Amino acid sequence: MAISRHGKHTRVIGISPNGPTGHGDEVESAYLAPRFEEEDFPWKQILGYIASLVLTALAFGAVVKHILPPAFLIGFILFLAVLQASLQLGVFMHLREGRGSTWQIVTLTLAILMGIGLVICSIWIMTFKSGVS
Amino acid sequence: MNVPIEPESQSTQMPLEFTSEHESLKILGFWAFLATDFLLFSSLFAVYAVYQFRVGMSGPTPAQLFHLGPVIFETVALLTSSFTCGLAVYEMRHHRLKGTIIWLAVTIVLGAAFVATEINEFLGDIALHDTWHRSAFLSSFFTLVGTHGSHVTFGIIWALTLLIQLAGRGLTQVTTRKVYMFALYWHFLDIIWVFIFTVVYLSGKIL
Numbered sequence: 001m002a003i004s005r006h007g008k009h010t011r012v013i014g015i016s017p018n019g020p021t022g023h024g025d026e027v028e029s030a031y032l033a034p035r036f037e038e039e040d041f042p043w044k045q046i047l048g049y050i051a052s053l054v055l056t057a058l059a060f061g062a063v064v065k066h067i068l069p070p071a072f073l074i075g076f077i078l079f080l081a082v083l084q085a086s087l088q089l090g091v092f093m094h095l096r097e098g099r100g101s102t103w104q105i106v107t108l109t110l111a112i113l114m115g116i117g118l119v120i121c122s123i124w125i126m127t128f129k130s131g132v133s
Numbered sequence: 134m135n136v137p138i139e140p141e142s143q144s145t146q147m148p149l150e151f152t153s154e155h156e157s158l159k160i161l162g163f164w165a166f167l168a169t170d171f172l173l174f175s176s177l178f179a180v181y182a183v184y185q186f187r188v189g190m191s192g193p194t195p196a197q198l199f200h201l202g203p204v205i206f207e208t209v210a211l212l213t214s215s216f217t218c219g220l221a222v223y224e225m226r227h228h229r230l231k232g233t234i235i236w237l238a239v240t241i242v243l244g245a246a247f248v249a250t251e252i253n254e255f256l257g258d259i260a261l262h263d264t265w266h267r268s269a270f271l272s273s274f275f276t277l278v279g280t281h282g283s284h285v286t287f288g289i290i291w292a293l294t295l296l297i298q299l300a301g302r303g304l305t306q307v308t309t310r311k312v313y314m315f316a317l318y319w320h321f322l323d324i325i326w327v328f329i330f331t332v333v334y335l336s337g338k339i340l
Contacts, residue, residue: 036148042223049216056208056330060201063335070339081331085324092219092320099147099157104164111168115175122179 031102037094048091055084148226150309163314167321170284174325177277178332185337189268195337198263198274200254204334207250208326211285214243215323222316230304233312237292237299240319244289251282274333281329284322291315 059077062068068076089095089108098104151157188194217239224232255275258264265275295315298308 034147034151036146036151038226039223042220045216045219045223048219049212052212052215053209056212056327059331059335060205063338066339073339074336077331077335081327084327088215088320088324088327092215092222092323093317094222098160099151099154103161107161107164107168108171111171115171118172118175119179119182123182126183 031096031105032100034099035101036097044091048087051087052084055080055087148309149228149304149306150225150313153306153310156306156310159310160314160317163317167317170321174277174280174328177273177280178328181273181277181333184269184273185340187269189270192268192271193263195270195274195333195340198258198271199334199337201334201338203250203254204330207247208330210243210247210250211323211326214240214247215320217243218316218319222313225304225309225312228304230299233304234296234299237296237312241289241292241296244285244292244319248282248286248289251278255279278329278333281322281325284325288315288319288322291318 059080062073062076066073095101095105095108150160185195217236221233221236221240224236263271265272292315295308295311298311302308
């Protein structure tokens with residue numbers, strides 16, 4: 001990826017977690033340590049923007065041209081939307097940055113799990129033809 | 134259990150919005166807010182998915198109601214505003230106040246273009262008597278898309294207050310933290326819009 005080509009301009013500031021305390025409670029995960037990225041040129045943002053436009057154009061083109069049967073087409077554009085969301089989270093929302101990104105990642109994962117459960121289960125239960133009237 | 138305190142020399146390597154532990158906790162709290170907002174939109178998406186085809190006696194179907202032209206414009210405007218908002222945070226991290234203010238202002242203009250187009254769409258629907266009273270589909274459509282639109286409108290007002298604060302106080306621990314939180318909010322709304330674009334508008338044209 002082009003980001004790594006310009007890698008020398010990108011510095012990851014990983015501040016080492018606190019040293020051994022002798023109590024056996026040292027921080028083990030890198031996600032619990034402060035981590036920030038610093039760039040000399042916004043390559044990430046520019047590439048992220050181009051990628052988001054490409055994903056949108058792909059989804060739009062696939063629907064206008066009807067390249068797949070309806071059920072597969074919906075699956076395909078949903079997949080593109082999930083890619084787009086991951087891109088926004090990773091590039092623009094600095095998901096992996098913070099004073100220990102574990103906390104925001106856990107919060108978000110829980111919300112996504114509950115959200116998926118809510119949507120999928122609602123659709124599923126409404127496909128029952130009888131018994132809920 | 135003792136909680137070691139970071140030496141001051143390490144804290145200065147962090148971006149300004151994270152240097153104060155108190156301010157960085159507020160950023161984490163904002164992630165928690167975004168999680169609850171995500172659940173709100175999940176519920177509205179579930180309602181929409183269930184009511185999508187309950188179009189009533191003479192109400193329009195999704196394919197009849199939607200015009201993809203304005204929707205594409207809204208999508209590109211919001212994606213671009215997400216990019217300019219990312220550039221505002223980039224400039225902020227390089228301690229450039231002017232760049233931060235300029236990109237934030239561009240973000241506001243693009244957000245306003247999005248809201249104006251959406252309101253125009255809604256007024257067009259209402260002029261044809263396709264209001265949210267007409268069918269379950271229209272109720273869930275206006276609730277889902279309208280909730281997103283009101284979030285964007287609130288974001289524009291929030292960003293305007295940030296511009297005033299940035300102009301008055303410059304880049305401090307507090308103002309940078311506020312801009313960072315606004316950026317999280319704005320990109321989150323962009324993600325929600327991508328799903329509205331996919332689940333509501335594009336799927337409506339397929340089925």
